[in-house]
Amino acid sequence: MVLELKDVSMKFCTKEGNLEVLDKINFSIREGEIVALVGPSGSGKTTALNIIAGLLKPTGGEVKARGDIGYMFQRDNLLEWRTIYKNVILGLEIQKKLTPENIEKVKRMLKTYGLWEFRNCHPSELSGGMRQRVALIRTLATGPELLLLDEPFASLDYQTKLLVSEDIYKIIKKEKKSTIIVTHDLSEAISMSDRIIILTDRPARVMNIYEIELTLDEERTPLTARKSPDFRIYFEKLWRDLNEKMPKQGI
Amino acid sequence: MKKCLSKEYRFEKLKLILSQISLLIFFLGLWEIGARIGLLDEFFFSKPSSVAVLFWKYLRTYEIFKHISISLLETILGITIGSAAGILIATILWASERLSKLLEPFLIILNALPKTALAPIMIIWAGTGVRGIVLVAISILIIVTIISTYNYFINIEPEKILMMKSFRANKFQIYTKLIFPSNLVNIISVVKINIGLAWVGVIVGEFLVSRAGIGYLIMYGGQVFRLDLVMMGVVILSLLAYIMYEIVNLIEKILLKKRGKGI
Numbered sequence: 085m086v087l088e089l090k091d092v093s094m095k096f097c098t099k100e101g102n103l104e105v106l107d108k109i110n111f112s113i114r115e116g117e118i119v120a121l122v123g124p125s126g127s128g129k130t131t132a133l134n135i136i137a138g139l140l141k142p143t144g145g146e147v148k149a150r151g152d153i154g155y156m157f158q159r160d161n162l163l164e165w166r167t168i169y170k171n172v173i174l175g176l177e178i179q180k181k182l183t184p185e186n187i188e189k190v191k192r193m194l195k196t197y198g199l200w201e202f203r204n205c206h207p208s209e210l211s212g213g214m215r216q217r218v219a220l221i222r223t224l225a226t227g228p229e230l231l232l233l234d235e236p237f238a239s240l241d242y243q244t245k246l247l248v249s250e251d252i253y254k255i256i257k258k259e260k261k262s263t264i265i266v267t268h269d270l271s272e273a274i275s276m277s278d279r280i281i282i283l284t285d286r287p288a289r290v291m292n293i294y295e296i297e298l299t300l301d302e303e304r305t306p307l308t309a310r311k312s313p314d315f316r317i318y319f320e321k322l323w324r325d326l327n328e329k330m331p332k333q334g335i
Numbered sequence: 336m337k338k339c340l341s342k343e344y345r346f347e348k349l350k351l352i353l354s355q356i357s358l359l360i361f362f363l364g365l366w367e368i369g370a371r372i373g374l375l376d377e378f379f380f381s382k383p384s385s386v387a388v389l390f391w392k393y394l395r396t397y398e399i400f401k402h403i404s405i406s407l408l409e410t411i412l413g414i415t416i417g418s419a420a421g422i423l424i425a426t427i428l429w430a431s432e433r434l435s436k437l438l439e440p441f442l443i444i445l446n447a448l449p450k451t452a453l454a455p456i457m458i459i460w461a462g463t464g465v466r467g468i469v470l471v472a473i474s475i476l477i478i479v480t481i482i483s484t485y486n487y488f489i490n491i492e493p494e495k496i497l498m499m500k501s502f503r504a505n506k507f508q509i510y511t512k513l514i515f516p517s518n519l520v521n522i523i524s525v526v527k528i529n530i531g532l533a534w535v536g537v538i539v540g541e542f543l544v545s546r547a548g549i550g551y552l553i554m555y556g557g558q559v560f561r562l563d564l565v566m567m568g569v570v571i572l573s574l575l576a577y578i579m580y581e582i583v584n585l586i587e588k589i590l591l592k593k594r595g596k597g598i
């Protein structure tokens with residue numbers, strides 16, 4: 085297990101009183117798997133990731149994580165005044181891990197993922213998809229055991245989104261990273277993940293967990309996954325979970 | 336192609352500067368003629384030629400340099416000490432949310448206070464020399480510097496701070512790698528505003544006590560109804576302020592170039 089959540093609960097104290105966001109969440113992440121976290125808007129997915137990343141303390145339960153955690157947000161949060169290379173080594177710089185091996189690793193990733201020519205450019209000169217890749221490499225550079233992606237493609241247009249999710253999927257699988265990906269897009273969840281965890285409306289509980297097993301003639305990537313006959317079946321299951329059991333909010 | 340563009344750009348710029356100079360000459364000419372034909376009362380408005388003659392006199396005796404250098408010294412001290420201290424205090428307030436909440440009402444009151452009204456007290460505190468005048472200049476610009484810099488600092492996107500924290504960055508690293516560099520341009524613009532404010536402080540201070548400086552010249556000219564002296568002081572003042580502004584502009588350009596193209 086890379087990560088284990090045991091009865092994790094979270095309450096926020098707000099002006100209107102206590103806001104219960106997470107209610108005894110239990111799940112775990114296995115080595116090398118991609119897990120999608122799906123749930124209605126405002127159900128507490130980002131809060132869950134913040135707790136896993138250690139940016140928030142849960143009010144109940146415990147999080148057991150093995151090793152470092154890398155967090156990638158919806159926006160790429162690249163620093164405009166730094167070059168691409170300088171952006172990518174930001175985490176290493178902060179953690180004082182700018183060793184020759186790590187620098188070599190970063191350079192290899194920049195080359196492998198088509199960003200080497202842009203290493204001396206500034207983020208404003210790159211497309212949205214490229215920026216997202218830079219953000220991912222920055223997150224991977226510090227060598228985390230677990231990756232958290234919070235709606236990483238939400239700011240991209242549909243076409244780019246498909247291509248970038250293809251890219252990011254390949255990178256994650258190649259680097260063999262266990263990953264939690266939060267998304268609103270059911271097709272994206274099915275096409276990217278090995279398992280899907282569905283959260284209920286706030287306060288969020290785990291409603292269902294699906295293992296995604298797709299029959300495919302070719303190698304599985306997000307694009308080929310969409311061709312599998314099982315894809316529709318999963319989609320309908322998820323749709324039912326999110327809409328029939330939670331009719332008032334939907335997604 | 337690129338060269339061609341920059342040539343065109345330079346030509347446009349030259350055209351603009353020439354028009355600006357002609358506008359200035361036109362205005363001065365109007366003023367001179369107006370005074371000569373009696374449309375403007377020379378006693379109240381003086382005229383460009385008398386100002387020039389007077390300036391030449393001050394230049395020949397080197398007296399002007401005494402006044403310029405003392406005012407410049409006061410202004411530069413006021414800007415640097417006031418800006419640096421203001422930015423430092425803004426940094427401390429950013430680092431300690433509790434302190435900034437505690438001090439917020441006091442800062443607002445201090446900001447609303449008409450600082451020039453307190454200038455006499457400050458001069459009593461710090462003496463009638465350069466020290467007192469520099470203190471007046473600092474008092475005028477430091478509160479605005481603190482408030483605006485602090486507001487820039489806290490207005491950073493929260494997600495960027497989370498990103499830094501996800502790499503386990505400490506407060507110092509968040510400041511040096513995120514907060515300060517992302518606000519470099521804003522800080523420079525604060526310093527640019529401070530140029531004008533420091534001059535206000537210096538002139539007010541010199542009005543009150545000094546025996547030398549541009550403010551003293553203007554004050555003295557006003558008292559003895561020498562409007563050419565007043566006008567000369569004002570012209571020198573605006574030229575000095577403009578030059579200082581351009582120097583800060585240059586520093587900004589060099590800084591931005593140094594760290595790459597940036598924002």
Ligand SMILES: Nc1ncnc2c1ncn2[C@@H]1O[C@H](COP(=O)(O)OP(=O)(O)OP(=O)(O)O)[C@@H](O)[C@H]1O
Pocket residue numbers: 096097098103105123124125126127128129130131132
């Ligand atoms: N620091 C906080 N203080 C108070 N309430 C908060 C805080 N952070 C989040 N919330 C509330 O908790 C609830 C869950 O927020 P969260 O961002 O985790 O939802 P989400 O599932 O990520 O939503 P979305 O799909 O829209 O991104 C929301 O109602 C939000 O307003």
Ligand SMILES: [Mg+2]
Pocket residue numbers: 129130131234
């Ligand atoms: Mg969210």
